[in-house]
Amino acid sequence: MSLSTGPSTGPPNAIPPDSPLLLGLNPEQRAAVALPREHALILAGAGSGKTRVLTTRIAWLLQTGQISPAGVLAVTFTNKAAKEMLNRLSAMLPLNVRGMWIGTFHGLCNRFLRAHWKQAQLPQSFQILDTQDQLSAIKRLYKQYSVDDERFPAKQTQWFIAACKEDGVRPPDVQARDAEARKKVEIYQLYEDQCQREGVVDFGELMLRSYELLRDNDALREHYQRRFGHVLIDEFQDTNRLQYAWIKQLSSSSSAVFAVGDDDQSIYAFRGARVGNMADFVREFGVRHQIKLEQNYRSHSHILDSANELISHNKGRLGKNLRTDQGPGEPVRVHESTSDFAEAQWMVEEMRQLLRDGQNGDGSQGVHSRNEIAVLYRSNAQSRVIETALFNAGMPYRVYGGLRFFERAEIKHALAYLRLLENPRDDTSFMRVVNFPPRGIGTRSTEQLQDAAHSAGCALHDAVSAVSGKAGANLSAFVAKLDVLREQTHGMGLRDIIETVIAHSGLVEHYQAEREGAERVENLQELISAAESFVSLEGFGRDAVALPVDMDTGEPADTGETLSPLAAFLTHAALESGENQALAGSEAIQLMTVHAAKGLEFDAVFVTGMEEGLFPHENALSDHQGLEEERRLMYVAITRARKRLYLSHSQTRMLHGQTRYNIRSRFFDELPEHALKWLSSPAPGLNPASAWGPSREPAPVSSSTDWTAAIKPLANASSPGAHAWVRGGVQVFHHKFGEGTVLSLEGSGEDARAQVKFGRHGIKWLALSVAKLTPI
DNA sequence: TCCAGCCACTTTTTT
DNA sequence: AGTGGCTGGA
Numbered sequence: 001m002s003l004s005t006g007p008s009t010g011p012p013n014a015i016p017p018d019s020p021l022l023l024g025l026n027p028e029q030r031a032a033v034a035l036p037r038e039h040a041l042i043l044a045g046a047g048s049g050k051t052r053v054l055t056t057r058i059a060w061l062l063q064t065g066q067i068s069p070a071g072v073l074a075v076t077f078t079n080k081a082a083k084e085m086l087n088r089l090s091a092m093l094p095l096n097v098r099g100m101w102i103g104t105f106h107g108l109c110n111r112f113l114r115a116h117w118k119q120a121q122l123p124q125s126f127q128i129l130d131t132q133d134q135l136s137a138i139k140r141l142y143k144q145y146s147v148d149d150e151r152f153p154a155k156q157t158q159w160f161i162a163a164c165k166e167d168g169v170r171p172p173d174v175q176a177r178d179a180e181a182r183k184k185v186e187i188y189q190l191y192e193d194q195c196q197r198e199g200v201v202d203f204g205e206l207m208l209r210s211y212e213l214l215r216d217n218d219a220l221r222e223h224y225q226r227r228f229g230h231v232l233i234d235e236f237q238d239t240n241r242l243q244y245a246w247i248k249q250l251s252s253s254s255s256a257v258f259a260v261g262d263d264d265q266s267i268y269a270f271r272g273a274r275v276g277n278m279a280d281f282v283r284e285f286g287v288r289h290q291i292k293l294e295q296n297y298r299s300h301s302h303i304l305d306s307a308n309e310l311i312s313h314n315k316g317r318l319g320k321n322l323r324t325d326q327g328p329g330e331p332v333r334v335h336e337s338t339s340d341f342a343e344a345q346w347m348v349e350e351m352r353q354l355l356r357d358g359q360n361g362d363g364s365q366g367v368h369s370r371n372e373i374a375v376l377y378r379s380n381a382q383s384r385v386i387e388t389a390l391f392n393a394g395m396p397y398r399v400y401g402g403l404r405f406f407e408r409a410e411i412k413h414a415l416a417y418l419r420l421l422e423n424p425r426d427d428t429s430f431m432r433v434v435n436f437p438p439r440g441i442g443t444r445s446t447e448q449l450q451d452a453a454h455s456a457g458c459a460l461h462d463a464v465s466a467v468s469g470k471a472g473a474n475l476s477a478f479v480a481k482l483d484v485l486r487e488q489t490h491g492m493g494l495r496d497i498i499e500t501v502i503a504h505s506g507l508v509e510h511y512q513a514e515r516e517g518a519e520r521v522e523n524l525q526e527l528i529s530a531a532e533s534f535v536s537l538e539g540f541g542r543d544a545v546a547l548p549v550d551m552d553t554g555e556p557a558d559t560g561e562t563l564s565p566l567a568a569f570l571t572h573a574a575l576e577s578g579e580n581q582a583l584a585g586s587e588a589i590q591l592m593t594v595h596a597a598k599g600l601e602f603d604a605v606f607v608t609g610m611e612e613g614l615f616p617h618e619n620a621l622s623d624h625q626g627l628e629e630e631r632r633l634m635y636v637a638i639t640r641a642r643k644r645l646y647l648s649h650s651q652t653r654m655l656h657g658q659t660r661y662n663i664r665s666r667f668f669d670e671l672p673e674h675a676l677k678w679l680s681s682p683a684p685g686l687n688p689a690s691a692w693g694p695s696r697e698p699a700p701v702s703s704s705t706d707w708t709a710a711i712k713p714l715a716n717a718s719s720p721g722a723h724a725w726v727r728g729g730v731q732v733f734h735h736k737f738g739e740g741t742v743l744s745l746e747g748s749g750e751d752a753r754a755q756v757k758f759g760r761h762g763i764k765w766l767a768l769s770v771a772k773l774t775p776i
Numbered sequence: 777t778c779c780a781g782c783c784a785c786t787t788t789t790t791t
Numbered sequence: 792a793g794t795g796g797c798t799g800g801a
Contacts, residue, residue: 078790106791130791203791238790271789379787384792401789435777442777575791595788617787633788656786657792 021060021092025053032291033057035258037066037229039251040289041236041282042260045322046307046639047298047601054234054260055085059092061230070099071229073250077238079104079576081599085234101228105243106203107575109210113201114563114571116220120213123199125422125567127429128574132407134158134202137428138187141194143447144454147187151180161188165204166240166272168211198425198459207242214249225252236261236281240272244280257285263318264311267595267633269625278318296322296639298601300329302675303645307638309672314628322639331677332638332645334668340382340609340653344389347375347606350646351395351589354604367644370396372603374590376637378615381655382608383591390589400592405530405578410511410520414527415573417505418498421486422567424461427453431460434478437510441478445471494565498531530578534569594637605641607634610649611662613744613755621743621757634667661745723768726754731776737764739776 022030029049032042033056044050058074061067076082082103089095089102101108110128117124129137138154138161141147164174171189176182195201201209214221231251233239236259239247251257259281266275281287296304304322311317337343351373357366367373375386383399390397405411413436416429424430435441448471453463461482464475485504489497502508502524511517511524563571590602609615615634620626638645649664726732730742732754740758753767766773 104791110791128791131789206791268789270787381786381792438778440777444777577791593788614787619787629788654792 019060019063021056021063025049025056026295028291028293028295029053029056032293033060035256035289035291037256038289039257039281039285039287040259040291041278041287042258042291042293043318043320044260044262044293045296045320046262046265046636047296048293048322049295049297050260050262050293051081051084051088051234053293054232054258055088055092057258058085058230058232059089063093067229069095071227072100072102072232073108073228073230074102074232074234075105075108075247076102076234077104079107081234082107104575105246106206109206109246110571110575112210113206113213116213119217119220120209121196122201122209123423125199125563127200127419127423127426127567127570128206129195129200129202129428130407130574130577131158131203132412133200133428134161136431137194137200138191140427140431140450141187141190144450145187145190152184152187157184157187157191160184161191162202162204163272164188165202165208166242168208168242168245170208194427198427199423200426200428204242207246211242211246211249214246221249222252224250225255228255230256230258232258232260234260237263237266237275237278238268238273239277240274241277244274244277248284251285257281262320264314264320264632265598265636267598267629267636269629292320294320294322296324298642299324299639300326300643302328302331303638303641305675306332306645306671307635309675310631310638310667310670311635313670314631328675330644332647332671332675333677333679335646335648335679336664337648337650338652340385340650341389343608343648343650344386347386347608347646347648348389348393348395350606351604352393354644367603370587370589373606374592374597374600374602374604374640375606375608376592376594376597376640377608378594378617378633379609380593382614385654386591386608390591396586396588397591398586398588400590400596405523405526406573407577408520408523410507410523411527411573413507414498414502414505414524415570417482417485417501418566419570420461420482421489421497421501422564422570424482425459427460433505434460434475437506439474439478439506441471441474445475449475494531494535494569495528497566498528498569502528531569534572535565594633597640598636601640601642603642604644604646605637606646606648607637608648609653610647610665610667611653611744612665613660613662614653615665616667618743618755631667631670663744723754723773725775726768726773732756732773733776734758734766734771734773740764 022033025033026049029052032040032053035057042050042053044053054074058072061072062069074085076085086095086102101111103111113120113122113126114124117126135154135158138157139149142149142152142154164170171185171192174181174185174188176185195205214224228250231247233247238261247257259278261278263275263278266273269275282290299307301324304324308321335343335346337346351370354367354373355370358368360366377383377386380401387397387399406415413433416426416432419426419429420433431446434446445467448467449460449463452466453460456463456466461479464472464479466472467475481504485501489500492500508521508524511520514520594607607615612618613621616627616630620630647668649662649668651661653660653662726742726745732740732742734740734756737756737758740756743755743757745754753765754771754773755765756773758764
């Protein structure tokens with residue numbers, strides 16, 4: 001580390017190193033916070049005080065007068081992280097949030113495009129399509145142009161478009177080799193035209209349009225480069241190609257990019273994240289300062305040893321080893337159960353014990369609050385059994401994930417009405433509510449309307465007069481209703497607008513008549529409250545999404561073109577989909593996927609379903625990269641725990657309505673034996689398979705291949721009769737695929753299938769009644 | 777046009 | 792198992 005030298009630009013580094021801001025930081029953290037004005041990469045391990053360093057860095061830059069608030073650009077991925085940063089910052093110094101650019105990638109791009117909507121060739125009040133909206137827009141387009149949904153599934157097209165945009169690729173730039181690829185590109189182009197015509201942008205477009213505007217408009221780019229002396233990025237390992245390119249546009253020789261990330265916690269490759277951006281950043285920006293934060297303030301060393309050992313099995317890491325001053329603590333407990341049901345049962349018992357010990361003041365042994373216990377799983381489907389067990393035990397719990405507030409159907413409907421007031425051209429919203437609540441406008445009518453709009457090249461809203469007969473009358477009535485509402489709400493405050501629109505939409509009456517509609521009506525009420533609190537949001541929260549910004553001062557521009565409160569609120573709804581679940585703060589066991597747990601920490605953590613095919617997930621097993629990402633995911637799971645960590649696997653598990661027989665995860669074999677405590681059979685030992693002897697013949701015992709493990713014979717009638725010898729871990733021969741290893745089984749009788757890993761042919765699912773498998 | 781029943785799907789997710 | 796989307800009959 002070379003830290004003693006002063007910066008080549010900006011004020012001298014003559015700031016007293018004993019500034020109160022730096023107190024309590026370890027040497028590496030201090031070094032990071034007080035770095036000179038140069039590009040830097042901070043490799044921040046789990047629990048190493050990453051957010052603290054990031055926020056203290058900003059506070060330090062401001063307090064020492066090295067930069068003014070308008071010169072700071074700080075980017076995160078989630079609204080939660082952005083809020084956290086702002087909260088911590090304002091706790092450190094009196095904060096002038098005006099003109100400070102702290103937010104999510106998409107939030108900041110939105111802000112940028114609102115400020116420069118003309119140059120970006122967008123309507124001022126452009127609306128944002130979320131993932132649902134985008135899919136329905138594509139489906140609408142499919143109908144219009146008679147695209148075969150069988151050959152080009154809309155979901156895949158959506159994925160394709162998103163992936164293109166994440167790579168910064170417009171339709172003309174796509175490399176299309178065959179006819180099928182050319183068709184996809186054609187659809188992509190049609191989709192783009194449709195969005196542009198309707199005045200809407202999807203999430204990818206927010207980023208891409210911002211990037212292109214910066215790239216192509218020299219004056220604008222230079223302005224922002226001059227303005228942002230410091231660019232700080234959180235979770236850098238999660239950035240995609242486009243985000244990286246965007247950062248490049250915003251930085252110049254006079255600015256400093258401060259990237260914080262952890263390559264070992266990169267778990268979002270499936271949505272375009274490129275860990276490689278870290279290495280690229282070092283190379284392309286000529287990064288001289290790389291600081292590793294390896295001091296962990298979260299976990300005891302048995303837990304950290306496990307994490308370190310596991311992740312050491314990955315190749316091509318930037319290299320990092322967590323350490324702690326806390327003692328070894330308790331061993332990592334490993335548990336095996338016979339079924340997912342039994343696993344859940346066992347967990348409930350263990351939780352009870354933990355909480356009992358915590359209450360008795362038994363010090364280190366227990367956990368004092370249910371909030372401090374988390375159950376992590378690889379896939380959402382696993383939560384059900386656990387929920388049932390917790391429910392039956394009367395143990396309060398909270399499940400994260402699932403529908404967010406602004407994604408609920410009733411809310412989307414209400415928002416669609418509101419969006420149509422703001423922008424009648426928004427055909428996605430038009431289609432969503434044209435017949436909701438039902439008003440006699442069926443498929444037939446809308447098809448006529450769509451055809452009319454298509455041939456006239458106008459919006460659905462403007463084509464109603466072209467439809468004749470009863471259908472035309474109904475459509476006209478609907479449009480008239482919208483127009484009246486628009487007139488009626490003109491000049492109203494946000495709350496009143498929303499209240500009026502909900503009242504006249506017929507949504508409340510519709511849901512009131514429904515059996516399960518009460519909650520939906522409540523949610524509509526909640527939307528009104530949400531609007532109220534949005535209005536009362538002071539300063540940053542609203543400015544961030546709403547106001548155009550003066551290019552020179554960074555202050556909100558008084559252009560007389562201020563975005564309407566309604567448009568601002570709609571943007572807010574699209575960019576911040578709301579809390580995952582209410583009940584926050586209540587005393588409850590926390591249930592979530594490992595992905596959702598990233599960034600969180602708990603006293604006690606249960607990682608469940610540690611089985612081959614589940615964790616690591618079968619879909620990730622085919623390639624090396626996939627497996628390494630699974631391992632990083634496991635690393636994230638382990639490092640969530642402060643004091644106690646449980647790793648649990650089960651011999652059988654209900655999945656998609658069928659019992660599957662799984663062998664335990666290979667990750668167990670990558671953990672340090674000294675840190676583990678086996679709560680149940682298999683007995684401890686480096687090779688648990690040996691507990692059942694070395695037999696390999698059609699016997700109820702596994703092979704001794706290193707990563708496979710022993711599976712007990714299943715004492716039940718559902719095991720696949722004639723193929724009873726086919727078990728997890730057994731070596732088999734297939735006439736076509738050659739030698740392989742059975743990974744897992746599912747189904748029974750005629751339906752029994754085995755998942756087999758073959759050397760050259762990869763992993764296959766084989767129906768036992770068809771495939772001729774012989775034991776080796 | 778609407779609703780009921782059938783079929784296919786099922787890793788992870790933020791904006 | 793559970794859900795969401797689609798088809799076909801009323």
